Amino acid sequence: MSLRINHYQANSGAYEAMMALEAFVKKSGLDPVLYELIKVRVSQINGCSFCIDKHGKDMLKNGESIDRLLLLTAWREVSLYSDKEKAALELAEHVTNIGEAGVPDHVYDQVRAHFDEKEYIDLIMAINTINGWNRLGIATGMSPGCFVR
Known part of the structure; x- marks a missing residue:
């Protein structure tokens, strides 16, 4: 996919x-x-290659293991994620x-076992934010390296 619009230049x-x-x-x-x-899991669901690439690299740069990145699509089947992470x-x-x-x-109850009311809303806002970025990225044709000249 090629970049359709540079969203920052078009509408800062x-x-x-x-x-x-x-x-x-x-x-x-x-x-x-x-x-x-x-960020990575939501981007995988939405198919936002730009965000998968960016946030996957951010995870690795910040010391996350390659296994936790690579197995994120199968998080239910592996023991690499805590119960709190799985709920989120x-x-x-x-x-x-x-x-x-x-x-x-049952999902709400599972999340609330690990997060209080404020944290639950924080999670919703985090999920909404990456969904917004994904929609912006996909709709404007962003892909890994699209801003590199």
């Missing part, structure tokens, strides 16, 4: 709005490792695919 206000969401999530206290896991990943999948089944009560 939209980019700044997305960055404000990103800043909100980063200030929320959400574990940055968990946030990167959410389950929520991320349901929120990303919200039109299919919403967020079932």
